[in-house]
Amino acid sequence: MSLTLVLGNKNYSSWSMRAWLLLKTVGAAFDEVMIPIYSDGARDQVRALGGQTGMVPMLKDGDLAVWDTLAIFEYVAERFGGVWPTDPADRARARSYAAEVHAGFNDLRAAMPCNTRARNRRAVITHAVEADIQRVLEIWETAGRRDAPWLFGDFGAADMMFAPIATRFQSFGYELTGRPLAYQQALLSHPLMLEWLAAGEAETDVIEASEIGRG
C-alpha cells in the first residue's frame, strides 16, 4: 500500500512537522499532499481525502485514513517499528511525554504560534504561559541520558513531539541555558529538521494569525 501524508504549510504546521519527522525517521516511502491550512475550504479538502476532523496531519495508507498525530504515531509504530523505545519503562515514559505534549501546553502554543522562519518575535508571557514553559524546561532538564542528545537514546517519538517547541523558543527569542539549550540546539540542527525548516523558509503563504509578536 502506498503512503501519503496530508500536511499543512511547513512553516506553520507544528503537528505536520511531527508526523513528517516520524515517517522520515522510520524510513517510510511516502508522498506529500500539502493543504494550505486556514485557507478557504482547507478542512473540506482534508475531509474529502478521508481525514474526518479536516485537520492535518492525516496519513493515508491506501484507502485507510489515519488522522490525529498520536494515532499516526501508533499506526506507524505498528507498521514500521522503531518509533518508541524498546525498554517498556522508557516506552511508558516516552508515551507519557508524547501524551502530555499532545494534550497540553495550550497557553504556550497560543502565545508562541508555530512560525518556524520567524525571529525576534515577542510573546506575552502570562503566568499560564510561564508555567507551560517551566514544565517543558523541567522535562528537558531532567529527562534523557547524560551521554546522548535525545530523550531515550535514539531520536524518537518524544523528541519529535518537542521539536516544534524548540522552534517556538527560537522564533520568540526565549533564551535557554544548560541542558535545555543543548537539547533545543540538537533538535534544531537534526538533519531532518534542517530539511523541514528549509522547506518552510521557501514557502510564501502567510498566515496572519500566526504572525504575532512583531516589533
Ligand SMILES: N[C@@H](CCC(=O)N[C@@H](CS)C(=O)NCC(=O)O)C(=O)O
Ligand atoms: N489533535 C490534532 C491537532 C491537529 C492540528 O491542530 N492541526 C492544525 C495544523 S498544526 C490544523 O489542521 N489546523 C487547521 C485547522 O484547524 O483548520 C493532532 O494531534 O493531529
